[in-house]
Amino acid sequence: MEQKLSLQLQDFLPYRLSVLSNNVSSLLASLYTEKFGISIPEWRMVAVLGEEPGLTSTQIASRVAMDKVAVTRAVQSLIEKRLVRRSSSQADGRVSHLNLTKAGRQVYDEVVPMALAIEHKVWGTLAPAEKDYWDDMLSKMESRVSTLREELLEFNK
């Protein structure tokens, strides 16, 4: 007997992920958009540069899943806001290294604890073992999805 295939959007994994992710992101963004006038991609840049000073645009792009156009724009905007400084590499004339300014570092230092607090609240009262379990599931999904994407890419060649 044939089973009727039905797709309840509310229960559909991609949809739920999308809604949850948007809500979390906008919640987080409310921490820094009004107060510091920076956008989500700009915050991400600040976050990476806070952990790894001196990265180049391309390195940032690869770490933050932004395309290079987005990086260019975020860099320009952050430089205008005096949160990031650019210094050209003498080893490679195409490249420049990016760093937080003192003001940028202050933004970082102020936002990070709030961001971690939100993350903590979203986790809720998960026991460490549960959190590990979740992390594990998430990692597996991440890798399955990237495998599927590669397969598809391969298929379309």
Next chain:
Amino acid sequence: MEQKLSLQLQDFLPYRLSVLSNNVSSLLASLYTEKFGISIPEWRMVAVLGEEPGLTSTQIASRVAMDKVAVTRAVQSLIEKRLVRRSSSQADGRVSHLNLTKAGRQVYDEVVPMALAIEHKVWGTLAPAEKDYWDDMLSKMESRVSTLREELLEFNK
């Protein structure tokens, strides 16, 4: 002793959710964008209308987490593509009811199994109990996030 707060973006829940969600969405979108020429919001409309024919724009907006402008645009585009039909309500002159055309239904019937197959592959080989556990965690996060959003909204009043 003071603990240094650090934020590794790669391990940060909001970031991981965002990347995973984008990857899943674009994987899914590859099923219908080239073949049927519809966008993600358009696909979502088709999906809801496939399950609940006759909804109005506002009802769709509430089910699909789209704002009304996005719904207007998706409706217009889907009508041009002859995938959706609009019939004005005689009970309420402001409103019209939306339905899939025969062609729209075909898109739905063709995409749903592929979408479910992708979902299934992303789940991987989770045992039913594990899947229930995941669903449960996801639901809890959803509700915590919406609570946090409300608190924030309240706070900003």
Next chain:
DNA sequence: ATTATATAGTTTCAAATGGAACAAAAATTA
């Protein structure tokens, strides 16, 4: 050395998105 190819980053242009103002039809109040 010269030419060709690849990489880093920017600019440009078109499409997508979001918010505010708007028009039309209900619903509510006086």
Next chain:
DNA sequence: TAATTTTTGTTCCATTTGAAACTATATAAT
């Protein structure tokens, strides 16, 4: 019933985003 307020949906405008073309430097091949 007339005036006011809400609700539904659209339009307009400004901002954001993405893809392709482009510039400049570096690397590889002849």
